[in-house]
Amino acid sequence: MTEARAATGLLVSALIRRIEAGGGSAMVLARGDATAGAILIALADRGADGPLLERSFGLDGYAWRETGPADPADRPAYLAGRRRTDPDLWIVEIDHPDARRIAMELLS
Template identity: 35%
Template sequence: MPEPRLTAEIWVSAYLARLRVMDIPAFVVARGDGTAGAVLVKLNTLDGRATAFTRSFDILSGERVWVTLSEGAEREVDASIARQRGFDSDLWVIEVEDRQGRHLLDQPGLT
């Protein structure tokens, strides 16, 4: 039996709570569909650079994994995110701001 999936809104709320516990600032830049919207996470390292992560499926394992959508100058990453929003108006965009580059996406329960 497949594992039940969380709604996008519940996942985003839990993710933001986990970041708060670690004192990592984060906020919702774009609110997507509460039930089935995809989530994109932008990591802003506050030095003019950023990385955008999106969820995908690992072809070999079938597991959900976070992959880099765009990385580099923050304005270029923002342009990439804007293009994605143009394709998918239901997309959630979360911005994480951390000089140490912490995003917690590699922690259990966040895939």
């Protein structure tokens, strides 16, 4: 029996509402497949770039892992390359001090 999963577009919308309700800001930089696209989050805190997190499915279910370049100046090229190889990928930028915790609670 397979477990029912929420559509990616619905999860992204819920994440954005939760971040904004907590005083943060969130923006979809790239819209992926509404049903089953992967999610990549660009974290920030008061405008200072944080890590990139990617939600992926493995043997134990969904997990978050840091991905991408260490230097924020290299992010645009990295994100553009990821979209070229995976057009279903959602990229969401979040500016909130607890963005990582909120994303992990909501999307894990």
